[in-house]
Amino acid sequence: MILHVLRCFFNHTTMPAYILFPILFIRDPQYEKARIVFLQAKICYKKTTKSGRFQPQHLIYLRLTDRRLTQMDFTAHTDHTGFEKNLQEDVDYDSTGVPLYIRTKDLRECPKRRVPCHWHDDLELIYIWEGRMRYCINDSHIVLRENDTLLVNARQLHYGYPYAEKECRFSCVRFHPSLFVENKLLREKYITPILEKGEPQYVHFHSSQTLGREISKLMRQIVGCKDSAETAYEMEAVAVMHTLWCRFLRYQELFADEPDREPGEARNDNDDLEIQKQMITFIHRHYAENLSIEDIAVSARVSQVRCRRIFKQYLRQTPLQFLNAYRLEVSGNLLRDTDQTVMEIGERCGYRHKSHFAKAFSKCYGCTPREYRKKYQH
Numbered sequence: 286m287i288l289h290v291l292r293c294f295f296n297h298t299t300m301p302a303y304i305l306f307p308i309l310f311i312r313d314p315q316y317e318k319a320r321i322v323f324l325q326a327k328i329c330y331k332k333t334t335k336s337g338r339f340q341p342q343h344l345i346y347l348r349l350t351d352r353r354l355t356q357m358d359f360t361a362h363t364d365h366t367g368f369e370k371n372l373q374e375d376v377d378y379d380s381t382g383v384p385l386y387i388r389t390k391d392l393r394e395c396p397k398r399r400v401p402c403h404w405h406d407d408l409e410l411i412y413i414w415e416g417r418m419r420y421c422i423n424d425s426h427i428v429l430r431e432n433d434t435l436l437v438n439a440r441q442l443h444y445g446y447p448y449a450e451k452e453c454r455f456s457c458v459r460f461h462p463s464l465f466v467e468n469k470l471l472r473e474k475y476i477t478p479i480l481e482k483g484e485p486q487y488v489h490f491h492s493s494q495t496l497g498r499e500i501s502k503l504m505r506q507i508v509g510c511k512d513s514a515e516t517a518y519e520m521e522a523v524a525v526m527h528t529l530w531c532r533f534l535r536y537q538e539l540f541a542d543e544p545d546r547e548p549g550e551a552r553n554d555n556d557d558l559e560i561q562k563q564m565i566t567f568i569h570r571h572y573a574e575n576l577s578i579e580d581i582a583v584s585a586r587v588s589q590v591r592c593r594r595i596f597k598q599y600l601r602q603t604p605l606q607f608l609n610a611y612r613l614e615v616s617g618n619l620l621r622d623t624d625q626t627v628m629e630i631g632e633r634c635g636y637r638h639k640s641h642f643a644k645a646f647s648k649c650y651g652c653t654p655r656e657y658r659k660k661y662q663h
Contacts, residue, residue: 377618379511383519384461387511392418392445392453394661396613396649402444402600403569404562407459410529411435411445412504416453420445422487423558424599429455432492434500436533438479441486442561442599456508464523465530475534488533496536503529560585561599564592565607572612573635578604612636613649620658627654 378386384407392398402421411420411429418429422443429435429445437443439462447453465476490497503525510522567584568576581604582592596604612634619630631642631654646654 377622380519384464385519385522386459387456387508387522389414389454389456389508389512392416392447392455394617396610396617398447399610400445401610401614402442402565402602402607404440404442404565405459406439407461408439409437409443410456410458410504410507411437412456412458412501412508414454414456416451417448418445418453418455419448421599425486427487427489429489430492432501433497434490434492434504436488436490438483438486440483440562442558442565443487444600456504458504458507458526460523460526465527475530479537485537488536496532499532500529503532557595557598560587560591561595564595564604568604568608568611572608572615573633575635575637576608581608608635609645610649613646616642616646616654617650617657617661620654621661627658630654 378384386407392400395401411418412434413429413431415431417431420427420429420435420443422437422441427435428448445455462476462480466472490500492498492501506525507522507529510518510525515521563585564581567581571580574580578589578592582589585592587595592604596602596607600607602610616630616634619625619633620627623630625633627642628639631639634642636642636645643653646657650657652660
């Protein structure tokens, strides 16, 4: 809403400005007090060649709460899919400028052998090479078996964890919708409706079914493109993904008129789901800070009681357990992909004391940070 107001305002001005927005809201029915929050917005913009108007490019606002002054950075940008630039999870794509991520890993490489809960504007495919994995999409839980494939729609909460404490090797393919067809007619007919409706939330392709085996074959081809590292492998992978999407659309068409669809494929309109997303976004942006449950609750304008209940409902974790798991996930990635010292990584991930970081990391991964780096660093 604020972005919309700012766009309208700055379409009629060419002067830089700071604007103070007073916003009155009641955080939760359980709270007796209402709170006034002032948003100070600074707009950075550039002149467009077509209209000659100045368009907002970046919005930085400061939110004053009881305990802290929090700065968040938003980018007022939309691509041709109509999606605003993702602010949920920072995705480390394989190539700069190409929104495609392909990784194969063992579940034991993840903190506490869990794929931490996240959401993003990307579509995501999970393929199981060996073992089994429990996977949660919003409030639906499924079991993925060897050679199964899972398609998760954009903007859905999802995470994975071990099945019966067994090992699992899997591939994750994540891609932004902008990778798909440039033709406007085809995009609006075959892609945009799925994204805008958010339905289905996910599709589980079982390897025991003919279609599931076809999808499995395509997934192996996509991962093989990345493993080959040949010139233009991205183009080849995207070509196979188009074929996979066609199979998915035909699958949807078969069940379009059937009332009994796979559990979890009906859209969840519960406000709690949106609140959960807001709190996860806040943690992803501020995990390096000294956060409390109150900070997390305030970020979504809910009480601490409701905050805890929502985390338990969707993630089966407390807010602080999720925060610590995310910190350890980031620290594992930094140990594997950078040359920063253990102390630097610990501080960057919100651990003020080296011993505290080492203890938490060892408990989570079963080894010290240095041992982990030696084992997994590329």
